[in-house]
Amino acid sequence: xxxxxxxxxxxxxxxxxxxxxxxxxxxxxxxxxxxxxxxxxxxxxxxxxxxxxxxxxxxxxxxxxxxxxxxxxxxxxxxxxxxxxxxxxxxxxxxxxxxxxxxxxxxxxxxxxxxxxxxxxxxxxxxxxxxxxxxxxxxxxxxxxxxxxxxxxxxxxxxxxxxxxxxxxxxxxxxxxxxxxxxxxxxxxxxxxxxxxxxxxxxxxxxxxxxxxxxxxxxxxxxxxxxxxxxxxxxxxxxxxxxxxxxxxxxxxxxxxxxxxxxxxxxxxxxxxxxxxxxxxxxxxxxxxxxxxxxxxxxxxxxxxxxxxxxxxxxxxxxxxxxxxxxxxxxxxxxxxxxxxxxxxxxxxxx
Numbered sequence: 001x002x003x004x005x006x007x008x009x010x011x012x013x014x015x016x017x018x019x020x021x022x023x024x025x026x027x028x029x030x031x032x033x034x035x036x037x038x039x040x041x042x043x044x045x046x047x048x049x050x051x052x053x054x055x056x057x058x059x060x061x062x063x064x065x066x067x068x069x070x071x072x073x074x075x076x077x078x079x080x081x082x083x084x085x086x087x088x089x090x091x092x093x094x095x096x097x098x099x100x101x102x103x104x105x106x107x108x109x110x111x112x113x114x115x116x117x118x119x120x121x122x123x124x125x126x127x128x129x130x131x132x133x134x135x136x137x138x139x140x141x142x143x144x145x146x147x148x149x150x151x152x153x154x155x156x157x158x159x160x161x162x163x164x165x166x167x168x169x170x171x172x173x174x175x176x177x178x179x180x181x182x183x184x185x186x187x188x189x190x191x192x193x194x195x196x197x198x199x200x201x202x203x204x205x206x207x208x209x210x211x212x213x214x215x216x217x218x219x220x221x222x223x224x225x226x227x228x229x230x231x232x233x234x235x236x237x238x239x240x241x242x243x244x245x246x247x248x249x250x251x252x253x254x255x256x257x258x259x260x261x262x263x264x265x266x267x268x269x270x271x272x273x274x275x276x277x278x279x280x281x282x283x284x285x286x287x288x289x290x291x292x293x294x295x296x297x298x299x300x301x302x303x304x305x306x307x308x309x310x311x312x313x314x315x316x317x318x319x320x321x322x323x324x325x326x327x328x329x330x331x332x333x334x335x336x337x338x339x340x341x342x343x344x345x346x347x348x349x350x351x
Contacts (some may be wrong), residue, residue, distance in 0.1 A: 006119030007091055009128040010205070015091035015116070021100045022122065030193035032125050033201045038076050040069045040100045056112045067102070073107050078127070086112060093118035093125070126193065132200040137229045139208045140168075142237035144344070146216040146315055146325070149179060149307035150249030150299075152240040152256075152341075153215050159342035160213050166206050168214040173198040176222035178215075179307075181270060183222065185259050195224050216319060235318050239325035240345055244333055246303070252333040253299045260295045274306065 010296065014016060018035040020027050023046045027037040045068045053061035078281045081088075090108065094100035097120045108115035118124070145153045154171055161167040175189050183189075190198070206212060214345065219231050226234075244252075260267050268287040275283045283304070289298040314320045328344050330337055 006097065007116045008119055009125050012091060012125075015089060016165065017088070017090040019090050019101075019104065020122070021092055021094045023106050024066070026095065026122075029191045030122075030126075030197050032122070033073065033197065034055050035093075036080075036083045037106070038080055040072045040094075040104055041065070042068075042072075055105075065099075066103075069103050073104060076338040077107070078113070081108075081240070084113065087114075089114045089116070089168070091116050091118055091119045095121050096123050097121035098311075129193075129200040132203060133196065133227050136200075136203040136206075136208070137227070140203075140233065141208070141211045141235060143211045143213050143345075143348075144234060144237045144239050145213060145242065146239050146319065146322075147242035147244065148249065148311045149303060150253040150256075150333075151244045151337050152252050153242060155333075155338045156242060156341050156345065157213055157215060159338050160345060162227045163342060163346065165346060166212045168199070168202060168208055168212055170199070170214060170217055170226065171221055173202075174224045178217060178221045180273070181257065181260060181267070183315055185262070189222050189224055192224060196227060199230070211257050216315065218314075218318070233345060236320050239315075239319050239321050241315075241325045241327045242341060243327050243329045245331040248301075248331050248333045248337070249303060250296070250300055253303065254295055257295070257299070260290075261295055264291045264293055278305065 007015075012032065018032055020031050020035040020037050021040045022031075022037070023039050023041055023043045024037060025043040025046075027035075027039070045065075049061045049065045049068070052064060061177070080324050084090075090113065092101040092108070092115055094102075097118055101117050101121060105115045105117045120127075145156060149154050154169070154177070157167045157169055161169070171178050171182075173195055174189070175184055175187045177184070189195075214234065217226060217234065219226055234307070268290040271283055271286045271290055274286075278286075282301075286298055286301065319325075326348055328341060330341055332340070
């Protein structure tokens with residue numbers, strides 16, 4: 001068997017299998033990328049033991065906890081780990097690198113596997129994520145894509161990524177399109193911690209000597225907040241503005257948000273949030289269009305009366321380099337038009 005030194009977070013890549021021994025609820029909130037969840041306590045068992053610890057005694061809690069852990073470990077040994085070879089080397093972690101991962105490591109070693117424990121558990125990984133954000137974000141050569149609503153910025157980013165450019169797709173990580181109607185159908189936004197983990201994981205893959213493209217976001221995407229270090233560097237970075245014609249933007253929006261027609265009542269409810277800004281008469285008209293699935297006049301008015309009036313002002317307030325921005329004009333946001341924009345964005349980097 002190899003060393004018994006606790007494994008540190010940066011060494012985690014040396015292990016083929018990373019096991020998260022925490023409960024499914026903890027795992028769902030955030031986990032180390034690539035980890036599999038093999039809980040030694042279920043969510044209900046963990047809650048029950050916590051209650052006994054407070055209300056009865058720590059001893060009773062440990063006794064019952066040990067029984068649950070033993071039963072769950074037995075199940076993992078029979079099922080999850082049944083096909084693992086004798087030379088298997090898993091790395092195990094829990095919340096702090098304490099009892100839950102310790103008990104799993106003990107049993108795996110008794111079998112003969114060279115299991116290791118992650119020092120400090122998930123908590124030390126969380127510290128690593130925060131440190132990576134603080135260290136790597138200031139070193140990024142950011143290129144910020146701006147454009148009025150419906151300019152297909154996210155799709156241009158995807159096209160850049162397909163062409164081998166480095167892209168940080170913040171809206172993709174946040175599972176949200178960043179606007180009032182940006183919720184994705186049937187997809188929950190991740191936790192704040194999960195969002196930050198996904199960013200940090202991506203940053204670790206970047207070549208810092210090459211540009212990184214991202215969208216000009218505000219400080220929040222849906223209910224998720226951008227890390228402050230990212231907001232401040234984003235707002236100082238060079239800007240590329242996609243300036244598409246109104247007709248190109250409208251036809252793109254009708255394609256990109258077509259699914260909003262599937263839930264007309266939910267769309268009408270959301271539009272109700274804008275009453276203070278636009279008054280009852282306008283909102284009633286928009287809600288009527290939503291309910292009758294007339295998305296074309298609805299999107300056109302949303303674009304011209306809600307999104308566009310504040311666009312220029314908010315960009316010049318947020319982006320220091322807005323006056324020096326490079327502008328790409330287009331009247332075509334079809335797939336071919338988006339591919340052409342991506343090529344034009346790439347050509348700018350040589351200037």
